[in-house]
Amino acid sequence: MAYVLGIDIGGSRTTAAVARLWDNTWSPAEVTWLSPHSPTVPAVLHLGANGALTVGDPAEGGTQIDPGQIAREFVARVGDPVPLLVGGENCAAPTLAAGLVGWVIDQVTVREGAPPDRIVVSHPAGWGNYRRGLLHAALWEIGRGDVTLLPEAVTAAESHVAAGFTGRTLAVHTLREQGCTSSVVGRARTGGFTVLGTAGEGEAYGGPELDLDRALGDHVRVELGRQLGPRHLDDPQVRAALLDLPRECARARERLAVATDTDVRLHLPNGPIRVPVTRDLFTELVRPAVQLTVETLVETIRASGLPTDQLDGVLLVGDWARTPLVAELVEAHFPGLVTVAADPGSSAATGAAVAAGQILLPTHPAPRPPEHRPTGPHRDDTAPGRPGSTPAHPDPEWTHTGPTTGRPPGRDLVRADPSPEPPPRPPIRITPLKLPKPRVTGLRTTGRTEPSGTGRDLADQHPGRSSSRGHR
The missing domain is CATH 3.90.640.10 (ATPase, substrate binding domain, subdomain 4)
Incomplete structure (x- = not known):
């Protein structure tokens, strides 16, 4: 039976959802379990004694491990040229993120008995061409060039439509452990959604710190x-x-x-x-932090150029969206428009599965996005600054980045921002450090549910391709 897969890598935990094809109609997307004990897994990689880079957080099971053997928050580090040091090895953040995506695909393939027909990965809404290009390239290196990347705001909107939303414009307010991000999306003429504006990237995840x-x-x-x-x-x-x-x-x-x-x-x-x-x-303890996120949402909507009276809804997603104070404060600004997602923590993943089904069997033929390859070492759609200062995707026809099957990575990215290039970074002098002698000859990914010794090189996920392990 044909099925599609949606994966959300934007939070501290990774979630996946599938939708199956029945009589030329997609079933509702549902979360699929990634471990025997939970439908989600921590977005954490740790280096075991056997040299395998394993998905999961040993601390959750009470196991004490050297922090230097663990990689955390590497998705937020995509775009940072400084690699992460894991077990004495330099590991590029995009390589780690791609390895996590590949592991999820493998787990679902084993569970379903066949590979998915289409895969969509939901990433933080603040990402632009540069970061998407890095992840596309890393996925290409492990043989996953068929993955489509979509902003979390778009996938959350698709999930909201599947739940009955009929409006044309939607503000998506995401609250997670990494922080807050706010976006405004609108329906594209060719189907799907386009991002009209998103919060700036002053913080790691896209908005004010929220803990x-x-x-x-x-x-x-x-x-x-x-x-x-x-x-x-x-x-x-x-x-x-x-x-x-x-x-x-x-x-x-x-x-x-x-x-x-x-x-x-x-x-x-x-x-x-x-x-x-x-x-x-x-409520009183967290009110100041939540109030800052609401101000970010209000400013993002204003900066997107969309009049408030033309806003059809406000969707609250993310693990912390269930906190009653969030809906209360947002409702004060947008009465009658606020909806908390039925399952805020999995909305991005289920929406990614919905979008994957639409890409595989589109109801309206969509033109091919214009080709673009990021230029410069730090090219991105969104310039740093105040939230919403620059629309993330100014092209109204943009709906998603296409797969890279059969082509070098970075060819199906969205149109570049026509604004001038940001000024170059000032030169930085870095004193070379003598790192310990590498102990690992091949970083591997293995699931916590797999028996010992089944870890595989990232290159083994696709014969003939070598894994990318960052700067050596």
């Missing part, structure tokens, strides 16, 4: 200091126990989305301890 869990964690630390005394917090055993605090704060935040009170539970050396938290208290 609701950290605000709650700071409160818990203060309460523990009052109960135990400030000196006890410096005890090595207590500090080790507090490593579970971020996970407990995330659990408490999710619980407060449906309950009025909960506890943050920790297992200290002297026994378990509970710190009670109410929804009202949590």
